[in-house]
Amino acid sequence: METSERALNSTISELYKLQGALNRAIERERSKKWQLSLWSKFVRFRDGGCCVNCGSTQRVQAHHIVRKVLYPHGALETGNGISLCWPCHKQIHAEFNRRPNLSLPLGAEQGDDQEEWSYLFGLLKDDAQKRGLPEDDFYYLNDQMIIFFVRVQGHEQLLELVVEGSMSRIRFAHEVWSIMPESFYSNFASELVRLNLPTIGR
Numbered sequence: 001m002e003t004s005e006r007a008l009n010s011t012i013s014e015l016y017k018l019q020g021a022l023n024r025a026i027e028r029e030r031s032k033k034w035q036l037s038l039w040s041k042f043v044r045f046r047d048g049g050c051c052v053n054c055g056s057t058q059r060v061q062a063h064h065i066v067r068k069v070l071y072p073h074g075a076l077e078t079g080n081g082i083s084l085c086w087p088c089h090k091q092i093h094a095e096f097n098r099r100p101n102l103s104l105p106l107g108a109e110q111g112d113d114q115e116e117w118s119y120l121f122g123l124l125k126d127d128a129q130k131r132g133l134p135e136d137d138f139y140y141l142n143d144q145m146i147i148f149f150v151r152v153q154g155h156e157q158l159l160e161l162v163v164e165g166s167m168s169r170i171r172f173a174h175e176v177w178s179i180m181p182e183s184f185y186s187n188f189a190s191e192l193v194r195l196n197l198p199t200i201g202r
């Protein structure tokens with residue numbers, strides 16, 4: 001067996017162990033703090049102890065792509081975590097971390113989040129491919145979260161690709177946040193029709 005293949009296999013078996021520890025902590029209803037620390041350990045090990053954004057190994061932390069305060073059901077999903085070094089982490093929070101206004105309807109402040117999520121899920125899927133790790137095993141997003149994304153963004157045809165297993169969950173997440181919400185296209189289309197009406201027949 002080649003050295004690189006052996007290294008990959010040992011990484012994979014370690015990841016299954018760390019994932020097992022996280023799942024057991026969830027099943028046994030250990031403290032949220034403990035569960036989060038296992039989630040963070042998993043994410044950082046999976047990403048090779050490196051910042052997925054810049055490659056630095058200094059003060060690497062696990063960041064929630066979709067923040068807990070906005071969507072608590074994503075707090076322990078491995079596909080919702082990405083390793084970032086302190087400067088990159090700080091920058092993401094400074095640029096995007098206006099506290100979400102929970103009194104507004106979901107999606108009202110979505111613009112910046114959408115751009116950020118699409119960027120981070122994109123980094124993660126590229127890193128998964130680079131590392132050769134099975135995406136749905138180690139970058140998982142639960143059904144609830146996938147459905148939440150579709151509720152906000154539309155594009156159910158992408159959901160079908162996930163259901164039939166031809167698109168991984170983080171790829172789906174990257175795709176769905178990279179395009180405008182479906183409602184935008186239908187509003188846009190009807191707006192075009194409305195604006196064009198006076199010119200028809202000229």
Ligand SMILES: [Zn+2]
Nearest residue numbers: 051054085088
């Ligand atoms: Zn960094």
Ligand SMILES: [Zn+2]
Nearest residue numbers: 062063064089
């Ligand atoms: Zn963070």
